[in-house]
Amino acid sequence: MRGVEYAELEAFLAVARLGSFRRAAEALTVSPSAISHTVRALEERLGTRLFHRTTRSLSLTEDGARLRDRIAPAFAAIAFSVAEAAREAGTLSGTVRLTVPRVASQMILAPRLPSFLRRHPDISVEVDINDQLIDSVAEGFDAGIRLGEALRSDMESLPISPPLRGLLVASPDYLARHGRPREPADLDGHRWLNYRLGAGRTLAWEFQRGDAGTVLSKAGALSTNDADLLIAAALEGCGIACVTEGTVDPHLKSGGLVTVLEEWSQPYPGWFIYFPKGRLLSPALRLLCRHLGEGFLGDDA
Template sequence: MRGVEYAELEAFLAVARERSFRRAADALAVSPSAISHTVRALEARLGARLVNRTTRSVSLTEAGQRLHDGLAPAFADIKGAVQEIATGAAAPSGLVRLTVPRVAAQMVLAPILGSFLASFPKVRLEVTVDDALVDSVADGFDAGIRLADQVRRDMDAVAVSGSLRGVVVSSPAYLAAHGIPGSPDDLHRFRWLNYRQPFSGRLLPWEFVRGSETVALSLDGPLASNDPDLLIAATLDGAGLAYLTEATVADHLATGRLLRVLDDWCPTFPGWQLYFPKGRHIAPALKALIGFLSQPSR
């Protein structure tokens, strides 16, 4: 590949990543007009329009998306390999872009950010919090965190938490007024505060296991949201019962502001995993994060 061809492809990837010629120009330290000219030259050489441009937005054409999906991983491998050789035994450095859901950001990343950034001062993290199941490679992320059963098979993954546990909780005032369910069959008498899954649009079923019995229930209630914090706030305010991850309400359980019900029916499930493309070069900065998060003590 000639130098001019590499420059054209690098400019195109920057525009695809930033969705802006100006921001792409800033990232590559060139002028917006130079970026525009370079991308047009690439389009002319390939005989295909790659980018749709308007005064307000920049998007990829179908051909542009195919080119991006094929190029982005290869360019990441090239840059990672060059960086690793250039730095040698030097401390890991560079940018790591992560996509994580809100709960994982709170449970996995928030507790270690200070110590990780202090341990690796040349590493920069850019964390996008998004509960949707994004395509991490197509969207330009180096890695992501998801529940084990949500990680695609074409990804490598390492566990970054122990097993998680579901828990049904409510406020003492609500339970005093409405009673306490003795089994999942009793739940139809109570008000449900439901979590709506962003990636499917469906309400999260309430799943219960006791011995050989397995029950999965779905019931409309007065509130549904894709924000766990809002559901917790409504539960604290006495609006009903919520089915949540135990770790997200541990403090409220410890202080008695929330109480467990059906505790012997609540199952555990595999925890969070950090995932990244299988068989690809792993940059030193990402290696450092993987090692830090996967330590047994975490």
């Protein structure tokens, strides 16, 4: 295969994978016009149209889908073999693109990623902080981090944290002024500090103790998708906040915050790093998965 033919197929696969000439151009560090010209040259050489193009959408034709399915595994195997050869020579490199919620960035990446970057100086990691449930493949990410209960069925995943709990917390001053709830129904008379999910929705508060359980929601004094702002408001005595266990440990130890109804808080699946099923992971991504799960995953991660 000549170099120009390889470049044409590489450009085609990038557009097919990312669903956009612009995103493919960014991934290959060339201009969108160059990608468009390269793909059109491939179509002319093959004598068939590979994409349906409109002003609003881009999709594979039947011939395009057939070509993608035939050559994608071969290109993945080539990339893997090159990366493995580089690793064996002690020069493993590459870029890993992650989409990560803000809380996971604070809990998982902030304490663990710096040591990975020091250990592997030729690997770069791009992190996009996004609390929305996006299509990671369409957006061009290699992997993402999400809570176990938010994972899609078409994704494979590896756990990188133990199970978590949602904790209700408030300042001692707030509870002294408003009283301490003894059961979930008592929360109706309190000021809620809500985590906003988007589209006007806020995170419901779930409670379970033995066979008794309930899910509550209420308009709050504050609604935000910034966990740090929720914690700050709780510290200042503005109300009761529901936060992820582990994010307020320093404040619980200092006494700035105390837990509320902790006996009603039950564990749920923690953080997972996920990627499409059947995708051959690059050595750089495999190393990152292993590193993030050190002390939690087995040796076969």
